[in-house]
Amino acid sequence: MADLFDNVPSTQTGPDAPRATRAAPLADRIRPQSLSEVIGQENVLSEDGPLGAMLGAESLSSLILWGPPGVGKTTIARLLADVTDLHFVQISAIFSGVPELRKVFEAARVRRQNGGGTLLFVDEIHRFNRAQQDSFLPHMEDGTILLVGATTENPSFELNAALLSRAQVIVLKRLDLADLELLAQRAERELGRPLPLDGEAREALLDMADGDGRAALNLIEQVMAWKVDGKLSTDQLSQRLMKRATLYDKSGDEHYNLISALHKSVRGSDPDAALYWLARMLEGGEDPRYLARRITRMAVEDIGLADPAAQRHCLDAWALYERLGSPEGELALAQAVIYLALAPKSNAGYVAYKAARSEAKRTGSLMPPAHILNAPTKLMKEQGYGSGYEYDHDAEGAFSGQNYFPEGMKRPVLYNPVERGFERELKKRLDWFVQQRAKRG
Structure with a gap:
């Protein structure tokens, strides 16, 4: 699979190249010939970047390359x-199983014996x-292979801790418009x-690629195949091309990134x-019911008693x-989000609840004081249950x-209301109770 590309002149490419060569995909024809020609990943490939530093010290270790599709x-x-003069072997975890891995490891072992x-x-x-990930470990440790893994998912969640401890994670960024423009110029x-x-x-056109260099070159190749006079406008382009589907995996890393962004x-x-x-x-296809549940959670966790109506507003939007249904019902969710964003914020109830759980774990075997225990039997009364209880309505x-x-x-002290919204009133009540409790000892 091609990712990023080069503009090095070649007798095998260009408009005068042999017909068979011209038939190769554009992405293959302008593939980079050196790391310095890779676009968009200067943060890891420069002399001060993690990969550049490794190569400079001639101490390349096993790597996990983590980034979205089409970034190199x-x-x-x-x-x-x-660069390291190593034999390159490529496999895909989608199509390879244990038998294929054994063949790869055996060939690498023989290659190593031959220098x-x-x-x-x-x-x-x-x-x-x-188990398949663990099978790499002994061959990485004895130097039979230098592993370079590629993933679009968060390695912290998807890869074994043992494998991660033996490889450095390199984060590759999605390409911005300036990077994609450089690709377009190379293609031209x-x-x-x-x-x-x-x-x-x-x-x-470049925006349609959504940060994916491979997608950008595929789009460019389609446009270049059209027979048109003059230059097309945006409207004319949109009539001929469909926008690339938004990158969104409802069960993957992008899902958690976006819900985190919404919550924050x-x-x-x-x-x-x-x-x-x-x-x-929603554009990515997320289930609105999942969003309704998470929006309601935001009302409970981040607004709480500063605006008790927020929770009711979310439940009403959910209903x-x-x-x-969609799409009209999604407007109710949008209005709930606006309400929550503008509501006074307090996590005092959330903090108090977590503190109470911590206290309960620490003192979980202590009995309630005798005066607030019920005494339905004579024996329990003799034991002092309920003795000295004061009925608050009579106080x-x-x-x-x-x-x-x-x-x-x-x-x-578990609950500390904030000076915002309705909790300002609750704080006044709490302060009065504290004063009265101090007076009455």
Whole structure:
């Protein structure tokens, strides 16, 4: 699979190349011939970057290349093999099983006995199960292979800890518009003519690739095959090309990245950003019911008693979605997100609950004080159950100030309301109770 590409002149490419060569995909024809020609990954390939530093010290270790599709994982692996003079072997975890792995390891062992080395590139390495991942370990440790794995999923979740401890994770970034423009210029030099697009249409074409260099070159190749007079506008381009599907995996890393962005935008009181991330997830095909549940959780966790109506608003939006369905019901979810983003924020209830759970674990065997225990039998009354209990409704201000924690337990302070929204009123009540409790000892 081709990822990133080069503009090195060659007798095998260009408009005057042999017909068989010209038939090769554009991505293959302008593949980089050196690491310095790779576009968009300067942060890892420069002299100060992790890969550049390893190569400078001539101490390349096993690697996991983590990044979205079309950013150069396969290309970088091939070029690393060239730089280190290692035999390049590529397998895919989608199509390879234990028998194929055994053959690869045996061939690498023989190669090593003959004085050679092997760089084994494993595409989609996260697709291997735990046992298959473990099978790499002894061959990595004894130097039979130098493993370079590629994954679009978070290695922390998808790869064994033992494998991760023996490899360095290199994070590759999605290509921005400037990177994609460089790719487009390389493609134009290779094809010997400019794209038949005006400026806005050119930017729209690159935007369709959504940061994927391979997708960008495929789109460019389609456009270059058209027979058109002059330059096409954005509207004319959109009539001929469909936008690339948004990168979104409802069970993968992108799913968790976007729901995190939505949650933090709500917590940060930014309704515009919150609506954007909600729309991104819906456009990607996310289940609106999942979003309704997560939005309700935000009301409980980040707003709480600062605005008790927020939870009811979310539940109503959830119910409205169930009645209306898509797309009308999604508007109710959007309005709930706006409400939450603009609501006063407090996690005091959430913090208090976690603190209470911690106290309960620490003091879990302590009995309630005897005066608040029921005494339905004579024996229990004789044991002091219920003795000394004061009925709060009969006390001044309907507050007796009695202790309700276990005897001998230091009274903790768990709930600290904030000076925002409705919790401001709750804080006034809490402060009054604290004062009355102090007065009554």
